[in-house]
Amino acid sequence: MxxxxxxxxxxxxxxxxxxxxxxxxxxxxxxxxxxxxxxxxxxxxxxxxxxxxxxxxxxxxxxxxxxxxxxxxxxxxxxxxxxxxxxxxxxxxxxxxxxxxxxQPAFDEIPGLGPEGYTHSLCHADHLHGCVQDWNRFIAEPGPIVVGAVQGASCFAPAYESAFLMDAELRQHALRERVPMTFVTAEPYVGHLGVDGIGESRERIAAALRERDIAWIANAHVDRVESGVMHVTEHAAGGRAARQHALPFRYSMMMPPFRxxxxxxxxxxxxxxxxxxxxxxxxxxxxxxxxxxxxxxxxxxxxxxxxxxxxxxxxxxxxxxxxxxxxxxxDGREPEARPTWNPVRVADLGAAGLAFVADPEGALQPAHGAGAGDWVHMSRCSACDVGSVPGSPEAKPIHLR
Ligand SMILES: Cc1cc2nc3c(=O)[nH]c(=O)nc-3n(C[C@H](O)[C@H](O)[C@H](O)COP(=O)(O)OP(=O)(O)OC[C@H]3O[C@@H](n4cnc5c(N)ncnc54)[C@H](O)[C@@H]3O)c2cc1C
Missing domain, CATH: 3.50.50.100 (FAD/NAD(P)-binding domain)
Incomplete structure (x- = not known):
């Protein structure tokens, strides 16, 4: 058999x-x-x-x-x-x-990237401990944050979520004004999400970053990371290297390349x-x-x-x-089942959220577009069975620590 x-x-x-x-x-x-x-x-x-x-x-x-x-x-x-x-x-x-x-995270492709280097990663539960420990030290002694996704990453929502959750956590501690934040991404533009955007994802994500005073560099190539400094080349449309950045940071979470x-x-x-x-x-x-x-x-x-x-x-x-x-x-029959390719992305923005749905095959409603609000945050927390729903009787704040 x-x-x-x-x-x-x-x-x-x-x-x-x-x-x-x-x-x-x-x-x-x-x-x-x-x-x-x-x-x-x-x-x-x-x-x-x-x-x-x-x-x-x-x-x-x-x-x-x-x-x-x-x-x-x-x-x-x-x-x-x-x-x-x-x-x-x-x-x-x-x-x-x-x-x-x-x-598999390919940290070795960028010098200094990853938990063995100078940036954190959320890609594996084993990486979390260092991420959280360092965050606690950071809260005691804050400084600049660089967060995002490097070239070859294929998962952008966790990078945005991390940025927004960090922002929310810093505001709770009344520390936000002491922390310049920069979002660095290999996406051609913020909100691209690896699929050339969904609905208004470009406008909505750019607006959400702007509202929270998070600067961004898109079309970025992370060249190397040193203790406290990320070296980034920003590309112009067409792939030409346009500008070099040396970004200081005290805390960094970067989604790695994958293989x-x-x-x-x-x-x-x-x-x-x-x-x-x-x-x-x-x-x-x-x-x-x-x-x-x-x-x-x-x-x-x-x-x-x-x-x-x-x-x-x-x-x-x-x-x-x-x-x-x-x-x-x-059973001796010719396989014919094909999957539907519906990208549904739900991103938590701290106390609120953004959801993007692209459903070319029409099984979901709305078929294509974006939604926003507390319900996204709630659905993310309940789907993962962590945290709690703000305002509910058993509500507890959701902390990174
Ligand atoms: C931080 C993060 C957050 C994400 N959040 C969301 C989200 O909110 N919503 C969403 O829709 N998608 C999300 N994704 C994207 C995607 O849904 C997940 O990555 C999903 O877990 C991928 O499923 P998978 O089965 O392909 O891989 P995984 O769930 O990563 O499973 C891979 C399995 O392969 C095993 N494995 C690895 N190497 C070997 C080996 N050599 N031999 C045997 N086994 C091996 C691992 O032990 C693991 O069991 C997220 C991704 C990341 C990284």
């Missing part, structure tokens, strides 16, 4: 395992290989305190559905042999493989030059027809500086299509 292996247990790997388990025939074996033994909600990271209450045990969760689990991590894929080598030396044979290993996992790097026909998985409309690799991909690891046509951001709504549609296609392939 068929052996299905899923690499990754995040926003796409975990639901893929559950959906495949729902439709599994007796004797079919599903195994999830992850790099971690606990699930943590990555999308909640802008709010999470060092006390992380959102994790749960993956082996137990998947075991209830009859899904096998290994936290050893994938070391190398051999798609010619249908075999996956794990970091503990074990080799797993598969009939169908789903790659759902997410985006795929090492286990697939350089496999001709499977991964592109950055290790993202090549797929057809049915999320199936064109060369290795028993390999599917879902989530942020899927290669997409990205603009030169900014990769395309895949949101949870898109991921949900991808997982659904992959599960249906795998069932069809195993």
């Amino acid at each position: 068929a052996r299905i292996v899923i690499i990754g247990s995040g926003a796409s790997g975990l639901p893929a395992a559950h959906e495949l388990a729902e439709s599994a025939r007796p004797g079919e074996q599903i195994t999830v290989v992850s790099g971690q033994s606990t699930f943590r909600a990555g999308s909640a990271t802008p709010w999470l305190s060092a006390r992380d209450s959102t994790g749960f045990d993956l082996a137990r969760n998947l075991g209830r559905k009859g899904v096998d689990f290994s936290a050893a991590g994938a070391r190398r894929l051999d798609p010619g042999r249908n075999q996956l080598e794990l970091a503990d030396g074990q080799r797993l044979d598969y009939d169908i493989l789903v790659i759902a290993a997410g985006p 795929g996992i090492d286990a697939v790097a350089g496999i001709e026909g499977l991964a592109n030059e950055r290790g993202f998985i090549l797929v057809d409309d049915c999320l199936r690799n064109p060369r290795y027809r028993n390999i599917y991909a879902a989530g942020a690891t899927v290669a997409s046509a990205a603009c030169a500086a900014a990769g395309e951001h895949k949101t949870a709504y898109m991921i949900d549609a991808m997982v659904n299509a992959v599960a249906r296609n795998i069932r069809d392939q195993l």
Whole structure:
């Protein structure tokens, strides 16, 4: 009977395992290989305190559905042999493989970037501790902030959210006037979001930054980061380097560039030059027809500086299509399910929020546009089950600490 292996247990790997388990025939074996033994909600990271209450045990969760689990991590894929080598030396044979290993932060591509250098990152729950500790020191001794997303990043909403949440937190401490803030982004303009804007995202985000007195540099290339200084080249339209900046900072959070996992790097026909998985409309690799991909690891046509951001709504549609296609392939039918590509972005602005919806296929209302207000903040908090709703009886302020 068929052996299905899923690499990754995040926003796409975990639901893929559950959906495949729902439709599994007796004797079919599903195994999830992850790099971690606990699930943590990555999308909640802008709010999470060092006390992380959102994790749960993956082996137990998947075991209830009859899904096998290994936290050893994938070391190398051999798609010619249908075999996956794990970091503990074990080799797993598969009939169908789903790659759902997410985006890997590539801090090493910019000198001084990342938790081992001089900037913070929200991309992984493990990075949060240093982020929060340093923020507490910063509150005691404030100075300039540089926040944003570097070239090769494909996830911009957390950068904007961080900027707005920092602004809100500083105002609560009556410190905002002592903290010059600069938003640095590789996006061609603020509000581009990796998809050339959605509705009025350009105007709305620019207005929100202006209202909060946050300066910005768009079309930026971060050259290097030194202790307390970020060196940035600002480009003019057309890609010409127009201006150099040396931005002093006391606190910085920058979304990094992303790439795929090492286990697939350089496999001709499977991964592109950055290790993202090549797929057809049915999320199936064109060369290795028993390999599917879902989530942020899927290669997409990205603009030169900014990769395309895949949101949870898109991921949900991808997982659904992959599960249906795998069932069809195993049952001898031609896979035909295609995901809908509805970018829905919801950004928290501290006590309020902005939501952008682009729904070319018409399943959502409004089909294209922007909304704003407290409801966005509330929906973000409740969706992530952290923080609280302002004004509610149990309301507690949401702090970065
Ligand atoms: C800070 C942040 C906030 C975000 N906020 C939102 C949001 O609010 N709304 C939204 O829609 N989208 C958001 N996104 C974008 C996107 O929805 C998330 O990144 C989402 O988690 C991507 O899902 P994924 O399954 O592709 O990757 P992930 O959820 O990152 O999962 C990847 C999995 O692969 C595993 N893995 C990695 N390497 C290996 C290996 N070698 N072997 C085996 N397993 C491996 C990891 O352990 C993990 O389980 C956010 C992204 C970030 C970074």
